[in-house]
Amino acid sequence: GAVVSQHPSWVICKSGTSVKIECRSLDFQATTMFWYRQFPKQSLMLMATSNEGSKATYEQGVEKDKFLINHASLTLSTLTVTSAHPEDSSFYICSARGQVAYGYTFGSGTRLTVV
Amino acid sequence: RKEVEQDPGPFNVPEGATVAFNCTYSNSASQSFFWYRQDCRKEPKLLMSVYSSGNEDGRFTAQLNRASQYISLLIRDSKLSDSATYLCVVSDGNKLVFGAGTILRVKS
Numbered sequence: 001g002a003v004v005s006q007h008p009s010w011v012i013c014k015s016g017t018s019v020k021i022e023c024r025s026l027d028f029q030a031t032t033m034f035w036y037r038q039f040p041k042q043s044l045m046l047m048a049t050s051n052e053g054s055k056a057t058y059e060q061g062v063e064k065d066k067f068l069i070n071h072a073s074l075t076l077s078t079l080t081v082t083s084a085h086p087e088d089s090s091f092y093i094c095s096a097r098g099q100v101a102y103g104y105t106f107g108s109g110t111r112l113t114v115v
Numbered sequence: 116r117k118e119v120e121q122d123p124g125p126f127n128v129p130e131g132a133t134v135a136f137n138c139t140y141s142n143s144a145s146q147s148f149f150w151y152r153q154d155c156r157k158e159p160k161l162l163m164s165v166y167s168s169g170n171e172d173g174r175f176t177a178q179l180n181r182a183s184q185y186i187s188l189l190i191r192d193s194k195l196s197d198s199a200t201y202l203c204v205v206s207d208g209n210k211l212v213f214g215a216g217t218i219l220r221v222k223s
Contacts, residue, residue: 032209034210034211036213041123041215042215043119043202043213043214043215043216044159044202044213045213046210046211046212049209049210091156093158093159095211103161104161104211106158106159106160107158108157108158109156109157109158111156
């Protein structure tokens with residue numbers, strides 16, 4: 001079945017630094033990538049949607065200059081959290097959808113802790 | 116009002132019990148409906164899609180009422196391994212909107 005590899009699975013960084021999270025579709029072409037954030041005991045909240053080769057569309061309240069999304073190829077999308085602060089500590093998950101596949105394939109998530 | 120609302124629980128049930136979860140959604144234009152399961156600190160995994168005609172997958176039965184904008188999940192003969200958070204998910208044809216989840220704890 002479709003697989004999305006997400007790395008790193010967890011990361012601890014210092015306040016003010018940037019962190020890059022990668023999601024790769026291993027056996028299909030991900031035409032659309034969704035990036036979610038989940039705080040403890042809360043729902044997955046969609047941050048942005050990106051289509052290969054296009055600029056990402058951000059949800060209301062999500063700062064596009066802080067959360068940089070790149071979807072330059074059909075198999076790779078990255079989310080960079082710039083100038084991270086402790087309040088950015090969260091669980092970040094990507095989800096990919098291909099041209100043919102109806103379903104959404106999730107990465108395994110990245111637990112970010114900013115200290 | 117949240118787009119997808121669920122009772123957060125937790126539901127604490129003994130093994131073998133039958134448990135039902137409910138969910139309501141606000142967007143009447145929603146096209147697809149799902150139940151996902153999420154274990155602690157893991158990504159959500161698709162449990163089943165939900166159809167108006169109702170559908171069953173082993174011990175799991177899902178039902179959709181479009182008129183009431185209501186979705187349900189019934190789990191029969193609960194197992195310890197069913198302990199997880201169950202997420203009600205609705206799609207407008209493009210993006211998924213998640214409920215906050217209902218916690219199920221099955222105890223021996």
